Amino acid sequence: MPGVTAYTGFLNIGQPKKGETVVVAAASGAVGSVVGQIAHIKGARAVGIAGSEEKCKFVTEEFGFDACVNHNSPDFAEALKNACPDGIDVYFENVSGKVFETVMPLLNDFARIPVCGLIALYNATELPPGPNLTPLLMRDILVKRLTFRGFIVWDFAAQEKEALTELAKWIKEGKLHYREDIVDGLENAPEAFMGLLEGKNFGKLVVQVSDHPAA
Numbered sequence: 001m002p003g004v005t006a007y008t009g010f011l012n013i014g015q016p017k018k019g020e021t022v023v024v025a026a027a028s029g030a031v032g033s034v035v036g037q038i039a040h041i042k043g044a045r046a047v048g049i050a051g052s053e054e055k056c057k058f059v060t061e062e063f064g065f066d067a068c069v070n071h072n073s074p075d076f077a078e079a080l081k082n083a084c085p086d087g088i089d090v091y092f093e094n095v096s097g098k099v100f101e102t103v104m105p106l107l108n109d110f111a112r113i114p115v116c117g118l119i120a121l122y123n124a125t126e127l128p129p130g131p132n133l134t135p136l137l138m139r140d141i142l143v144k145r146l147t148f149r150g151f152i153v154w155d156f157a158a159q160e161k162e163a164l165t166e167l168a169k170w171i172k173e174g175k176l177h178y179r180e181d182i183v184d185g186l187e188n189a190p191e192a193f194m195g196l197l198e199g200k201n202f203g204k205l206v207v208q209v210s211d212h213p214a215a
């Protein structure tokens with residue numbers, strides 16, 4: 001499912017072109033890692049954003065992104081600007097919050113923003129304190145002619161077979177890699193789920209409930 005999400009959301013909405021800069025939030029995760037690798041396959045430059053130096057190292061060395069920036073580092077904004085000298089043509093949103101606010105000023109005219117997830121907001125019980133950035137966002141949408149489109153993977157259900165065929169082919173060809181973070185035992189699922197919302201997972205979080213594959 002995360003692979004199909006990445007494939008359909010990125011290609012239909014992001015529409016990456018050769019030589020463009022694609023920035024991917026939660027780049028070490030299940031969806032983000034696939035988006036960045038597809039960006040490469042399509043000839044674009046892939047820049048990841050992840051929550052630690054260790055994750056960033058994996059994103060560049062194992063997933064082949066051109067650069068990766070740590071959103072927990074104090075120089076995050078400057079590092080992202082340096083990693084995107086030609087601005088950002090596609091921003092694949094998995095996170096929102098501080099990460100989106102840092103990306104926003106770097107978006108190029110006619111940038112495309114597939115809005116896949118907003119994980120930084122999932123636990124919010126109230127709006128954050130000001131300033132209210134809505135006027136800046138609306139101005140950028142107009143002046144830069146930005147395209148934001150939210151999606152749920154099943155919007156593209158008709159493309160599921162195509163996505164699985166292509167993704168499987170790229171895995172066989174060694175062009176697409178993935179990482180799983182396996183937690184043992186259903187009793188550990190709640191803690192693992194809470195950890196996902198704090199970036200404690202490293203790769204697709206999977207709970208193993210049995211030694212037997214069919215159980």
Ligand SMILES: NC(=O)c1ccc[n+]([C@@H]2O[C@H](COP(=O)([O-])OP(=O)(O)OC[C@H]3O[C@@H](n4cnc5c(N)ncnc54)[C@H](OP(=O)(O)O)[C@@H]3O)[C@@H](O)[C@H]2O)c1
Nearest residue numbers: 026029030031050051094116117118119120152153197199
């Ligand atoms: N639209 C759809 O149909 C669809 C389908 C599947 C998934 N999704 C969404 O896609 C996103 C990624 O899902 P996934 O399964 O691939 O998860 P994932 O990326 O494997 O794991 C979530 C990652 O989000 C980052 N994160 C968590 N809290 C954060 C915060 N407060 N600020 C910044 N980053 C934070 C963490 O990475 P770092 O440590 O690197 O920050 C964490 O490892 C989620 O938002 C999910 O809800 C949407």
